[in-house]
Amino acid sequence: MANDIKSPGSSVQVLAPATVANLVCGFDVLGMALQQPQDVMTVRLTEKPGIFIQKDDVYNLPVEPEKNVAGASLLALMEEWKAPVGFEVSIDKRIKPGSGLGSSAASSAGAVVAANHLLGSPFTKEDLVRFAMNGEKVASGVKHADNIAPCIYGGITLIRSIFPLDIVQLTAPPMYVTVVHPQIEVRTSDARQILRKEVQLKAAIKQWGNIAGLVTGFLKNDYDLIGRSLEDVIIEPVRSILIPGFDDVKKRSKDAGALGGGISGSGPSIFMLSKEEYVAKGVEDVMIDVYTRLGIEFKTYVTMINYEGAKCIIS
Amino acid sequence: MANDIKSPGSSVQVLAPATVANLVCGFDVLGMALQQPQDVMTVRLTEKPGIFIQKDDVYNLPVEPEKNVAGASLLALMEEWKAPVGFEVSIDKRIKPGSGLGSSAASSAGAVVAANHLLGSPFTKEDLVRFAMNGEKVASGVKHADNIAPCIYGGITLIRSIFPLDIVQLTAPPMYVTVVHPQIEVRTSDARQILRKEVQLKAAIKQWGNIAGLVTGFLKNDYDLIGRSLEDVIIEPVRSILIPGFDDVKKRSKDAGALGGGISGSGPSIFMLSKEEYVAKGVEDVMIDVYTRLGIEFKTYVTMINYEGAKCIIS
Incomplete structure (x- = not known):
C-alpha cells in the first residue's frame, strides 16, 4: 500500500534477520529466515541527495555506496524511484560477515526495506528483492536471491527462477x-x-x-x-x-x-x-x-x- | 489387510493404467497415472506351480517368465511368498508397447496386483512396487519406478529414492x-x-x-x-x-x-x-x-x- 513520503530527517529502525541459504539439497534455490541473530539498521532520509554509509568500527566495511552492499542495493532502488532522494545508513552488525548466515543479505535487504518505508512503500517485496540482489553481487559477484528472498519475505522461500525472478513462499511445520x-x-x-x-x-x-x-x-x-x-x-x-x-x-x-x-x-x-x-x-x-x-x-x-x-x- | 488365499482355479481381472513418467522436470523421480488407456489383465491361480503367460497375437511379447515383464515381476513376488504357487496370465494390451505411456509398467504392476489379491493380500503396495520393478529391468535394463509407483498407488508419485525405496504420494488440483x-x-x-x-x-x-x-x-x-x-x-x-x-x-x-x-x-x-x-x-x-x-x-x-x-x- 503506497503512502506519503516521509519528511527529510525522518528515520526508521529495521530488524533484518539472518538466513540459511540452500537448506542442504536446495543449492541456490531455497532459503530460510531465522529469529536470531538479526542486524539492527537505522536509515534516515537526508535533505542532501545521495547515500551516506556510516563507518562501522568493528568490521571496517567499505563506505563507498557502490562497494557497500546496503549502498549498492539503495542505488538500485533510487534508480527506479527517479526523484532525487538521500539516505543515511548506520548498521549495528550482529550477523558476522563471512558467517554463512546471510550477513550481506541482511544489510542489503534491511536497507531497501527501510528506504521503502521512508518513501511511503511504493515498491513490492519482489521489487525489494531485485534491488537487494545488487548487494549480493557486490558481496559475492553473483546476483543470487536465496538469502535475500527469505530475509524480505520471512519463512522459507523457493527461488524457482532468478531471470525472470520467481519467488514462491513455502509453509512448514514448527521447527x-x-x-x-x-x-x-x-x-x-x-x-x-x-x-x-x-x-x-x-x-x-x-x-x-x-x-x-x-x-x-x-x-x-x-x-x-x-x-x-x-x-x-x-x-x-x-x-x-x-x-x-x-x-x-x-x-x-x-x-x-x-x-x-x-x-x-x-x-x-x-x-x-x-x-x-x-x-x-x-x-x-x-x-x-x-x-x-x-x-x-x-x-x-x-x-x-x-x-x-x-x-x-x-x- | 491379509485375507485367505483363493482356491486354485480362481481368477481376477485387473485394470492397469497408463502412466506418464518424469512429468517434464522430474526425470526418474515423478510419475502420474492416467484414466485412459488401461491394460486389462486376467490372472488365474493354477494347480501346477509356475508362471504361464498366454501368447498375445498382436505384439508377440515373449512368454518365457524371465523375459516377460509380468513374468519377471511375478517371479520376484513368488520368491518372497516362498510356498509353491502357480499363475496363468493373459493380457489384453491396450497400452501400446514403446508408446512411452508405461506399457511395460502396467503389465508388471497389474500382474503383481492381481497375484497379491489371489494370495489374500499379504503384500503392501511398496512390496508390489519392488516386485514390479523387476519387470522394468527386463523392459529397459534399469530398475526404475517412476511408472510402476503411480500405476500401483494412483495419482502423482514422487520416488524420492530408489535404494532404499521411498515413495511419496502427492496431491494435485483437478487437471x-x-x-x-x-x-x-x-x-x-x-x-x-x-x-x-x-x-x-x-x-x-x-x-x-x-x-x-x-x-x-x-x-x-x-x-x-x-x-x-x-x-x-x-x-x-x-x-x-x-x-x-x-x-x-x-x-x-x-x-x-x-x-x-x-x-x-x-x-x-x-x-x-x-x-x-x-x-x-x-x-x-x-x-x-x-x-x-x-x-x-x-x-x-x-x-x-x-x-x-x-x-x-x-x-
Missing part, C-alpha cells in the same frame, strides 16, 4: 534451528570456486528427488520426510572439507535426534533442524563439545524460523 | 491430460543412451528449482506455478529431437491454453496438462493437426489423473 558459527574464514567466492561446473546426471537426479521430498515434507508437515530429504550429494561433499568438525557435528546431531541439516549457505556455519526444543538444545551441546575439543572459537544459536522477514520497529 | 502417441519407435534404452552422463551444474540448479516449483504447485493447487515449472532444460532438449513435431505440438498447445507438458517417459508420446476440459480438447485438435500434416499415424487421448491405480474389477 527449531540450532546454528553453530565456527569462527574460521570461508569466503563465498572461494566456496563457489571449488564447485565443479559439471555434475553427474545420477547425482543430479538424487538431488532433485531430495528437493522435491523436502518441499513436500515442508508443505505436508511431514517431519520424517523432511529428515530423509535433508541430503546433499553434490555440494556438501566438496564444501564440507573447508569446515573442520563438520562430519562430527552432523553425525552426532542426528544421533541426538535432529531431523538433519548441513552447511548454512557457503559456510562455515552449520545448521540443524529439530522438531523439539530439548533436542535443539542437545544439538547445541554437541556443537559446543565438538568445537571446544577442536579449540576453534565459535558462537551458537538455538532459534526458530522467522515468518516476518525484515521489519521496521521504530519510525 | 485434464491430453496425450498424443505418434506411432514411431523410440526404444527406452536408446532414449537413455543419448543422454549425457554429466550435466552443467547451472542447468541442474534450474531443474531443481523447477521440480520444487512443480511439487509446490501440485500441493498448493497453484495452476500458474505448475505451468511455469513445467520446464526441462536437461532431458527434453536432447530427447525431443527423436520426436518429429514435438516443438510444434508444445508451442501450439500452450498457445491453446495448456498449462504445459512435454515428453511422456522416454517418448514418443507427448502429454499436456490443462485446467479445463475444453482447453484439453483444443490441445487434442492441435495434436491431430500436427501429425496429420506430418503424415505420421497417431492416437490421442483426452483423460484425467487416475487416483485409484491398478485395481481388481472381477474376482
Whole structure:
C-alpha cells in the first residue's frame, strides 16, 4: 500500500534477520529466515541527495555506496524511484560477515526495506528483492536471491527462477534451528570456486528427488520426510572439507535426534533442524563439545524460523 | 489387510493404467497415472506351480517368465511368498508397447496386483512396487519406478529414492491430460543412451528449482506455478529431437491454453496438462493437426489423473 513520503530527517529502525541459504539439497534455490541473530539498521532520509554509509568500527566495511552492499542495493532502488532522494545508513552488525548466515543479505535487504518505508512503500517485496540482489553481487559477484528472498519475505522461500525472478513462499511445520558459527574464514567466492561446473546426471537426479521430498515434507508437515530429504550429494561433499568438525557435528546431531541439516549457505556455519526444543538444545551441546575439543572459537544459536522477514520497529 | 488365499482355479481381472513418467522436470523421480488407456489383465491361480503367460497375437511379447515383464515381476513376488504357487496370465494390451505411456509398467504392476489379491493380500503396495520393478529391468535394463509407483498407488508419485525405496504420494488440483502417441519407435534404452552422463551444474540448479516449483504447485493447487515449472532444460532438449513435431505440438498447445507438458517417459508420446476440459480438447485438435500434416499415424487421448491405480474389477 503506497503512502506519503516521509519528511527529510525522518528515520526508521529495521530488524533484518539472518538466513540459511540452500537448506542442504536446495543449492541456490531455497532459503530460510531465522529469529536470531538479526542486524539492527537505522536509515534516515537526508535533505542532501545521495547515500551516506556510516563507518562501522568493528568490521571496517567499505563506505563507498557502490562497494557497500546496503549502498549498492539503495542505488538500485533510487534508480527506479527517479526523484532525487538521500539516505543515511548506520548498521549495528550482529550477523558476522563471512558467517554463512546471510550477513550481506541482511544489510542489503534491511536497507531497501527501510528506504521503502521512508518513501511511503511504493515498491513490492519482489521489487525489494531485485534491488537487494545488487548487494549480493557486490558481496559475492553473483546476483543470487536465496538469502535475500527469505530475509524480505520471512519463512522459507523457493527461488524457482532468478531471470525472470520467481519467488514462491513455502509453509512448514514448527521447527527449531540450532546454528553453530565456527569462527574460521570461508569466503563465498572461494566456496563457489571449488564447485565443479559439471555434475553427474545420477547425482543430479538424487538431488532433485531430495528437493522435491523436502518441499513436500515442508508443505505436508511431514517431519520424517523432511529428515530423509535433508541430503546433499553434490555440494556438501566438496564444501564440507573447508569446515573442520563438520562430519562430527552432523553425525552426532542426528544421533541426538535432529531431523538433519548441513552447511548454512557457503559456510562455515552449520545448521540443524529439530522438531523439539530439548533436542535443539542437545544439538547445541554437541556443537559446543565438538568445537571446544577442536579449540576453534565459535558462537551458537538455538532459534526458530522467522515468518516476518525484515521489519521496521521504530519510525 | 491379509485375507485367505483363493482356491486354485480362481481368477481376477485387473485394470492397469497408463502412466506418464518424469512429468517434464522430474526425470526418474515423478510419475502420474492416467484414466485412459488401461491394460486389462486376467490372472488365474493354477494347480501346477509356475508362471504361464498366454501368447498375445498382436505384439508377440515373449512368454518365457524371465523375459516377460509380468513374468519377471511375478517371479520376484513368488520368491518372497516362498510356498509353491502357480499363475496363468493373459493380457489384453491396450497400452501400446514403446508408446512411452508405461506399457511395460502396467503389465508388471497389474500382474503383481492381481497375484497379491489371489494370495489374500499379504503384500503392501511398496512390496508390489519392488516386485514390479523387476519387470522394468527386463523392459529397459534399469530398475526404475517412476511408472510402476503411480500405476500401483494412483495419482502423482514422487520416488524420492530408489535404494532404499521411498515413495511419496502427492496431491494435485483437478487437471485434464491430453496425450498424443505418434506411432514411431523410440526404444527406452536408446532414449537413455543419448543422454549425457554429466550435466552443467547451472542447468541442474534450474531443474531443481523447477521440480520444487512443480511439487509446490501440485500441493498448493497453484495452476500458474505448475505451468511455469513445467520446464526441462536437461532431458527434453536432447530427447525431443527423436520426436518429429514435438516443438510444434508444445508451442501450439500452450498457445491453446495448456498449462504445459512435454515428453511422456522416454517418448514418443507427448502429454499436456490443462485446467479445463475444453482447453484439453483444443490441445487434442492441435495434436491431430500436427501429425496429420506430418503424415505420421497417431492416437490421442483426452483423460484425467487416475487416483485409484491398478485395481481388481472381477474376482
